[in-house]
Amino acid sequence: xxxxxxxxxxxxxxxxxxxxxxxxxMPIQYASIIDEHMAVRTKAGIFDVSxxxxxxxxxxxxxxxxxxxxxNDITAMKDGKVMYTIMTYDSGGAVDDLMVYRxxxxxxxxxVNASNKDKDFEYIKxxxxxxxxxxxxxxxxxxxxxxxxESFKFAEKLLGPVHIARFCFTYFNYNxxxxxxxxxGYTGEDGIEIYGPPEAIVKLFEGxxxxxxxxxxxxxxxxxxxxAGLPLYGHELSENITPVEAGLLPFIKFDKEFSGREVLxxxxxxxxxRRLVGLRLVEKGVPRQGYKVFFRGNEVGFVTSGNFAPxxxxxxALALVDLPKDIMEDYAGREFEVEIRGKRLKAEAVPKxxxxxxxxxx
Amino acid sequence: xxxxxxxxxxxxxxxxxxxEDGKGTIGITDHAQEALGDVVYVDLPAVGDKIVKGExxxxxxxxxxxxxxxxxVSGTVVEVNEALKENPELINKSPYEDAWxxxxxxxxxxxxxxxxxxxxxxxxxxxx
Numbered sequence: 175x176x177x178x179x180x181x182x183x184x185x186x187x188x189x190x191x192x193x194x195x196x197x198x199x200m201p202i203q204y205a206s207i208i209d210e211h212m213a214v215r216t217k218a219g220i221f222d223v224s225x226x227x228x229x230x231x232x233x234x235x236x237x238x239x240x241x242x243x244x245x246n247d248i249t250a251m252k253d254g255k256v257m258y259t260i261m262t263y264d265s266g267g268a269v270d271d272l273m274v275y276r277x278x279x280x281x282x283x284x285x286v287n288a289s290n291k292d293k294d295f296e297y298i299k300x301x302x303x304x305x306x307x308x309x310x311x312x313x314x315x316x317x318x319x320x321x322x323x324e325s326f327k328f329a330e331k332l333l334g335p336v337h338i339a340r341f342c343f344t345y346f347n348y349n350x351x352x353x354x355x356x357x358x359g360y361t362g363e364d365g366i367e368i369y370g371p372p373e374a375i376v377k378l379f380e381g382x383x384x385x386x387x388x389x390x391x392x393x394x395x396x397x398x399x400x401x402a403g404l405p406l407y408g409h410e411l412s413e414n415i416t417p418v419e420a421g422l423l424p425f426i427k428f429d430k431e432f433s434g435r436e437v438l439x440x441x442x443x444x445x446x447x448r449r450l451v452g453l454r455l456v457e458k459g460v461p462r463q464g465y466k467v468f469f470r471g472n473e474v475g476f477v478t479s480g481n482f483a484p485x486x487x488x489x490x491a492l493a494l495v496d497l498p499k500d501i502m503e504d505y506a507g508r509e510f511e512v513e514i515r516g517k518r519l520k521a522e523a524v525p526k527x528x529x530x531x532x533x534x535x536x
Numbered sequence: 537x538x539x540x541x542x543x544x545x546x547x548x549x550x551x552x553x554x555x556e557d558g559k560g561t562i563g564i565t566d567h568a569q570e571a572l573g574d575v576v577y578v579d580l581p582a583v584g585d586k587i588v589k590g591e592x593x594x595x596x597x598x599x600x601x602x603x604x605x606x607x608x609v610s611g612t613v614v615e616v617n618e619a620l621k622e623n624p625e626l627i628n629k630s631p632y633e634d635a636w637x638x639x640x641x642x643x644x645x646x647x648x649x650x651x652x653x654x655x656x657x658x659x660x661x662x663x664x
Contacts, residue, residue: 202600203573206573206574207573207574207598207599207600207629208574208576209601249635390553393573393599393600397599458577458621459577459579460576460597460602479597481576482577482597482599484574484575484599489576489577514594517577
């Protein structure tokens with residue numbers, strides 16, 4: 175049985191196209207994915223992301239416990255801070271990637287991928303010492319994201335003054351409910367993510383739409399994160415793709431112990447094996463997940479995500495490739511090929527953070 | 537409800553064909569473009585290529601997915617809409633006019649009898 179978020183009826187009213195995602199019936203688009211994408215790049219868009227899982231971890235030893243599961247160092251956090259991390263197996267493969275909110279020194283709010291929520295919860299619970307409480311709070315929380323350069327203008331219309339530094343959160347009272355609002359997102363734009371009880375979040379979502387913030391579906395959420403070069407679990411990260419391979423070094427802290435540290439450390443040290451690269455197609459064609467990638471005529475890897483990037487107006491791909499060290503260290507600008515329906519199309523290696531690195535085509 | 541012009545014939549795979557003087561102009565229907573969403577790439581055959589009824593002759597890609605286009609008839613391609621290569625979004629804007637894809641010289645006009653009338657195609661859409 176598929177689940178629905180508290181905003182399901184609102185989506186129907188807004189004539190959204192509904193698809194299955196992570197066990198939920200979610201809006202993939204309201205009108206046009208490209209229009210929604212451009213609204214976020216130029217103005218503001220609002221997303222229902224209530225399908226995301228919320229896990230509460232509480233206890234005197236909660237920080238040390240979680241730090242042993244995460245690649246990033248959450249003991250460096252203060253109350254009101256948000257941190258991105260990967261949770262890894264001993265193999266170095268990713269259980270999930272997630273956002274950690276430090277509510278208190280002994281209480282953490284984890285926001286995880288919908289499709290991984292049950293797995294994450296069981297995994298964390300199975301590792302937890304008896305004095306650390308792990309609770310699946312997903313049913314209690316709805317979540318929306320307001321993203322785009324004008325996000326704050328609209329947020330202040332509905333909520334009053336909003337002052338939050340990047341990767342921080344604050345509590346807000348709205349409609350008799352207490353909300354958590356963080357200055358975070360998954361689009362490459364400035365913006366906020368808002369967590370709260372279902373009724374308040376539904377009212378707020380409707381308020382934003384009334385104020386003419388464009389409702390955006392999961393289709394635009396994917397093209398936006400892809401164009402910004404942000405990883406998606408199941409594509410750039412998985413049980414079989416480590417955060418080192420995915421190029422997420424800034425979020426791995428080797429000066430502490432955590433599951434998978436040895437494997438990841440060895441991957442960094444040896445500086446060999448698969449790495450994620452950005453590709454820009456020189457010829458027209460849409461690369462998709464799983465398509466083969468060639469270098470000097472040899473198959474060297476595969477596309478993890480690919481699409482037409484609507485703002486940059488170019489066909490781009492993230493690809494996991496295995497190349498000799500000397501080439502890997504100096505891969506920018508080199509010529510690759512992506513095989514699309516039996517045809518090999520030329521592609522040029524570019525930095526993965528497409529949105530910052532590439533100029534939009536007119 | 538998607539548009540289904542009365543002067544065209546249709547396939548169950550959502551292609552349309554307009555037949556005039558032994559030549560057929562082919563495209564995809566309003567329903568097809570709506571289901572695909574924003575089209576970002578089109579792969580079409582070249583002038584002189586043969587297409588075979590029921591087999592794929594090209595691909596339309598939207599931001600969501602790639603989708604094959606099937607030939608409603610067999611024939612030889614005599615014209616290709618080059619504008620679609622630069623402006624694939626025409627398929628969303630004008631599926632029956634500006635976004636015609638190819639013109640073919642029909643091998644066998646009898647094949648047309650197996651295609652769907654506008655009424656039949658409409659019934660299929662309503663059943664979906």
